[in-house]
Amino acid sequence: xxxxxxxxxxxxxxxxxxxxxxxxxxxxxxxxxxxxxxxxxxxxxxxxxxxxxxxxxxxxxxxxxxxxxxxxxxxxxxxxxxxxxxxxxxxxxxxxxxxxxxxxxxxxxxxxxxxxxxxxxxxxxxxxxxxxxxxxxxxxxxxxxxxxxxxxxxxxxxxxxxxxxxxxxxxxxxxxxxxxxxxxxxxxxxxxxxxxxxxxxxxxxxxxxxxxxxxxxxxxxxxxxxxxxxxxxxxxxxxxxxxxxxxxxxxxxxxxxxxxxxxxxxxxxxxxxxxxxxxxxxxxxxxxxxxxxxxxxxxxxxxxxxxxxxxxxxxxxxxxxxxxxxxxxxxxxxxxxxxxxxxxxxxxxxxxxxxxxxxxxxxxxxxxxxxxxxxxxxxxxxxxxxxxxxxxxxxxxxxxxxxxxxxxxxxxxxxxxxxxxxxxxxxxxxxxxxxxxxxxxxxxxxxxxxxxxxxxxxxxxxxxxxxxxxxxxxxxxxxxxxxxxxxxxxxxxxxxxxxxxxxxxxxxxxxxxxxxxxxxxxxxxxxxxxxxxxxxxxxxxxxxxxxxxxxxxxxxxxxxxxxxxxxxxxxxxxxxxxxxxxxxxxxxxxxxxxxxxxxxxxxxxxxxxxxxxxxxxxxxxxxxxxxxxxxxxxxxxxxxxxxxxxxxxxxxxxxxxxxxxxxxxxxxxxxxxxxxxxxxxxxxxxxxxxxxx
Numbered sequence: 001x002x003x004x005x006x007x008x009x010x011x012x013x014x015x016x017x018x019x020x021x022x023x024x025x026x027x028x029x030x031x032x033x034x035x036x037x038x039x040x041x042x043x044x045x046x047x048x049x050x051x052x053x054x055x056x057x058x059x060x061x062x063x064x065x066x067x068x069x070x071x072x073x074x075x076x077x078x079x080x081x082x083x084x085x086x087x088x089x090x091x092x093x094x095x096x097x098x099x100x101x102x103x104x105x106x107x108x109x110x111x112x113x114x115x116x117x118x119x120x121x122x123x124x125x126x127x128x129x130x131x132x133x134x135x136x137x138x139x140x141x142x143x144x145x146x147x148x149x150x151x152x153x154x155x156x157x158x159x160x161x162x163x164x165x166x167x168x169x170x171x172x173x174x175x176x177x178x179x180x181x182x183x184x185x186x187x188x189x190x191x192x193x194x195x196x197x198x199x200x201x202x203x204x205x206x207x208x209x210x211x212x213x214x215x216x217x218x219x220x221x222x223x224x225x226x227x228x229x230x231x232x233x234x235x236x237x238x239x240x241x242x243x244x245x246x247x248x249x250x251x252x253x254x255x256x257x258x259x260x261x262x263x264x265x266x267x268x269x270x271x272x273x274x275x276x277x278x279x280x281x282x283x284x285x286x287x288x289x290x291x292x293x294x295x296x297x298x299x300x301x302x303x304x305x306x307x308x309x310x311x312x313x314x315x316x317x318x319x320x321x322x323x324x325x326x327x328x329x330x331x332x333x334x335x336x337x338x339x340x341x342x343x344x345x346x347x348x349x350x351x352x353x354x355x356x357x358x359x360x361x362x363x364x365x366x367x368x369x370x371x372x373x374x375x376x377x378x379x380x381x382x383x384x385x386x387x388x389x390x391x392x393x394x395x396x397x398x399x400x401x402x403x404x405x406x407x408x409x410x411x412x413x414x415x416x417x418x419x420x421x422x423x424x425x426x427x428x429x430x431x432x433x434x435x436x437x438x439x440x441x442x443x444x445x446x447x448x449x450x451x452x453x454x455x456x457x458x459x460x461x462x463x464x465x466x467x468x469x470x471x472x473x474x475x476x477x478x479x480x481x482x483x484x485x486x487x488x489x490x491x492x493x494x495x496x497x498x499x500x501x502x503x504x505x506x507x508x509x510x511x512x513x514x515x516x517x518x519x520x521x522x523x524x525x526x527x528x529x530x531x532x533x534x535x536x537x538x539x540x541x542x543x544x545x546x547x548x549x550x551x552x553x554x555x556x557x558x559x560x561x562x563x564x565x566x567x568x569x570x571x572x573x574x575x576x577x578x579x580x581x582x583x584x585x586x587x588x589x590x591x592x593x594x595x596x597x598x599x600x601x602x603x604x605x606x607x608x609x610x611x612x613x614x615x616x617x618x619x620x621x622x623x624x625x626x627x628x629x630x631x632x633x634x635x636x637x638x639x640x641x642x643x644x645x646x647x648x649x650x651x652x653x654x655x656x657x658x659x660x661x662x663x664x665x666x667x668x669x670x671x672x673x674x675x676x677x678x679x680x681x682x683x684x685x686x687x688x689x690x691x692x693x
Contacts, residue, residue, distance in 0.1 A: 046076055046544055048445040048494040053077065053123065057116040058142065061551045061584040065592070066620050066631050067154070067670060068111040068139060074582045074592065075119060076499060076544045076553055078137075082635075082662075083109070087121065088557060088578070089503055089538040090134035097139045108139075110152055110168050110183070112672055114626050117142045123501065124449045124490050126390050126403045126433050130352070149173045151673040160635075160664030162190040162217075179230040181241075187222045195658030199473075199515065201651050203523055210472045210525060212267070213255045214658070221248045235287035242280050249273035257470050259523075265318070267470065270310045277303035293339040301331040311468060321468050322365040329358040329459070345393030352386045362465040372520040373466045373474060380459060381412045399437040399447075406430050407454070413479055415464050423479050429454045446493040455484040457511055461529050474518055475527045482531050484510040497545030503538040510534060512604035514565070516650035525652060534604065536561040553580040561602060566650050574601030574608065588622035590631075605649055611642035620668075629670040636663040 046055040055075050057063055062071050073080035077088050085108070087093050095102040102108065122136040149171070156166040170183040192215075199210040228241025251271040258264045284296045304326070311321040337350025359379045364370040390403030406429070413423040431454060437447035463477035485508040493500045511529040518526035540557035560573040576598035583591040597612040615638060620631030641662045647654040 046497075046499075047443065048447070048492065048499070053121040053492075053494075053499070055119045055121075057113065057118060061546050061549060061582055063114050063116070064584065064588060064622055064626065065113040065582065065590050066618075066629050066668070067113060068108040068116060070592070070618070070620075070631075071113045071116060072108070072119065072137075073594065074551065074553060074580050075121075076542045076555065077121060077123075077501070077540070079578070079596075085137065087123075087135045087137070088555060088576075089501060089540055089559070090123070092133050093135045093137060094133045095137045095139070098141055099138075109154055110170055111139070111141060112626070112629070112670065114622075115141050123492055124433075124435065124451055124488070126401060126435070126451075147174050147176070152671070154668065154670045156666055156668045158664060158666035161192040161661035164189040164191075177231055177233045179232070179239075181226075181228055183224070183226045185222075185224045188220070189222075190217070190219045192217050192661045193658060195656065197657075198655045199525055200653045200655075201517070201525075203517070208523065209258075209260055210523070211259075212257045212470055212473070215254045216251065217254075218249060218251045222246070236285070238282070238284040240280070240282035242278070244276070244278055246276040247273065257472075259472060265313055265471075266315045268310075268312045268314060270312075272308045273305065274307075275303065275305035277301065291340050295337055295339070297335045299331065299333045301329070303327075303329045309468070311470075318471070319366060319368070321369050323363060323468060324365070325360060325362040325465070327358065327360045329356070331356050342391065343393065345391055347389070347391045349389045350387075352384075352388070354382075354384045356380075356382045356384075356459075358459050360463055360465055364468070366468075369468055372518070372524060373468055376465050377416055378464045378479070379414045379417075380462060383410045384408070397439045399439070400435070402432075402434045404430065404432045409456075413462075415479075420479070427454075427483065443496045444494065446491075449488075449490050449492075451488050453486045453488070455486055455510070457481045457484070457529070461511060466526075469527075472523050473525050473527070478511075478529050481511055481529060482509040484508065486510070497543050499540075499542040499544075501538070501540045501542075504536070506535050508533050512563075512565075513647075514605055514649035515647060515652045515654050517652070532563060532565060532604070534561055534563040549584045551582040551584070553582075554578070559601065559603065561604070563602070563604065565605065568648055570602040570605060570607070572601045572607065573599075574603065575599040588626070590620045590622075591618070593617045605647055606645045607647070609642050609644040609646075611640065613638065614641045627672050629668070631668040631670075633666045633668065634664070635666075639663045 046053060048054070053076070057071060062074055065071050065074065069080050069083060069085070072078050072085055079086045079088060085093070085095060095108075097107055097111070117140045120138040120140070122138065125133060125136045150173075152168075152170045154166075154168045158164040158166070164187075166185075166187045166189075168183070168185045170181065172179070172181045174180075194215055196213045197211065201208055201210075222245070224243065224245045226241055226243040228239060230239035231237060249271070251269070251273070253267075253269040255267050255269070256264045257267050278301065280300045282298050285294065287293050306324070306326050308324045309322065313320075331354065333352075333354035335350065335352045337348055339346070339348045341347070357380070359377070361377050363375045364373050384407060386405060386407040388403065388405040390401065392399070392401035394400075409427045409429070411423075411425050411427075413420045431452045433449070433451035435447060435449035437445065439445045461477050462479050462481055464479040466474050466476035469475050487506045489504045491500070491502040509531045510533075512532045512534075513527060513529050515525055515527045518524040537560045538557070540555055542553070542555040544551070544553040555576075555578040557576045557578075558573055559576075561571060563570040576596070578594070578596045580594045581592065583593075585591065594616045596614055598608075598610060599612075600610040601608060614636055616633070616635045617637060618631055618633040620629060622629050641660065643658045643660055645656050647656075
């Protein structure tokens, strides 16, 4: 029996951040009623619903592709590279799985594509979302109602320039109203990057060249252990989990340095990183009077990172340069909101509050270098309190959503125990948003939105400490960075399988990296971020439509910015294309072939070189009634990925050549015994602060 099911609903809000009322899933009564019915998707795999791009996975050619990452890599406007998910034309994104924020990439790898129900892409989230987020990706899995124990295991073996191994496993036990889960992961990765950097400038009225070469090896061991529970009875539910994440990195750079025509110096950089973090999260949700939804989320996070760096010149008389640093970060956050119908629409009002403290104790152990890179102790504290409201409604074929967010921030910055009055500040921010959509028919929709946002820079960019890179190079943050004020206008339209996205942003006081002379008793170049004003236009045209067993996905795009800095213009456009292909073959076989490329162009202060043709491919097969998936993948098959770039700022021209180990093969084996998704229904109390830390 074939049943055509069309579920249409309005995505509530438009702005910049991560999620609230839209994260609440209604009771899956359709699934309960139709468990024994075969549902065949007759509608297009991807369509525009209100202001959200919705891709239906169940019943499509993508349902047996492998895991969630494999599916996302084949969807319009989405890119997956080395397990990192990005959205074309967007920088900061948030990913939600069944209404809860994704904490690590392993969550996507543990979800079978056959368990995916739909993927929603909010290109311009609203006031209920934190302002640093450009887009929200919501993943909904198919619900299961059986009690008992489930188990999942995934193993990956990868060979590029070096071997890497990854293993994920999960246990879940559901009985009546209770759901208990435990997930663990081990990732042993070893990357190798080769490259060179050449700096050209006028120093003391003479053309000077400062150069270095890099041969970076970075063995990394990352683990995670997560345990928690959920309780659901009637309209009430609550739950909690604890996540522990250790990380060990032993970085080595066997390279060289040179100045003009002087002899080349051999240089060894050894960096040891030891870090671990603790995260405790809880939620409570209740629906009363049949229409009022109350939801609370709370988070506590503690992380400690210790670094030690030793730079030596084994074939010269230059002394060793050693340094250590310890970073401690604490976050306490809470989010409370109420959702209910109002004026024939949907209304959400809430508060989101957080307290963050991060300290950095940097110690330079070389007395001579310490004269221009001194030791320092910096401490940053931030208290944030936000109120927001949003409302949305559908008027026949017209949809409207509007919202506003008020936020008070008290930022306190100290260096060596003394408050810096020029950097510490208290700010009041009001950021509105509005979105208007119109549906001509099921296959033809258009939406127009405007939003204003305040974006705070990551804490790693606000540090006042400097790092030794070489005899003539320094890197550091900038504690004087101001918050970015951004205005964004976006047009999104869809006609059958053809999609158009046009996005214009005006960013005041965003940040970009520059390289310039640093005041010292000898030649020193400093790389650090500074505030800039930039306007940018993104235009992307995409087409995607299943054709029997073949699902093609074609995207053509252009990024153009307008930036003037120190009498230099950075406005060369970047043209790009993406051509993804999925072939669903008989007997559980799946093949993918993805090609992409881009032209040379400017993005902020960097001019990226062209990379016209890069190709990835995979072949996989399912066994044991789709419980077992075996997949062989190849990345950067022709070794054509180009990561070179140049920078020309404040009289210093930088030319960077780098070769990543992106070319390789990997074997994935996934097994699920009674696969079930996590039932944790909590959200994050402060995704913005999590990301900044």
